[in-house]
Amino acid sequence: MLAVIRYTVPEAQSQGFAKQAEVILDTLAAQPGYLRGRLARSVDEPNLWALVTEWEGAGFYRRALSTARMEMYPLMILMVNEPSAFEDVLVQDGA
Structure with missing residues (x-):
């Protein structure tokens, strides 16, 4: 799951x-079920960032969030309020 x-981060x-x-990603990476993660910044809107992680399942992700809560707390005011967990429907690797 993704x-x-x-x-939204002021410059x-x-x-x-x-x-x-990076601290948040390090904390998440130490949790069971974590597959990979990245921090990305929009090329069109530099104030828009995304913390993207992949997990073996939604349960792993939700438990990891509980563990990382203290590291995530200072950035919560900058979060875009929207759903964050997505179930894979189709996955296709590159050639």
């Missing part, structure tokens, strides 16, 4: 945001 948490906060997001 988890996408988007953030003045982008460097600190990226450092805190």
Whole structure:
């Protein structure tokens, strides 16, 4: 399953945001069921960021969020309020 948490980050906060997001990814990566993760920034809207992770299942993701809550708390004010968990319907690898 895919988890996408988007953030709206003012330019003045982008460097600190990226450092805190790395701490969050490190915490999530240590949790059972974690497959991979990345921090991405929109090429069209530089204030829009996404923390994207992949998990073996939704239960793993939800339990990991509980563990990472303290690291995520300082960035919650920047989160875009929208669903973040997506179930794979079709996966296709590149050639």
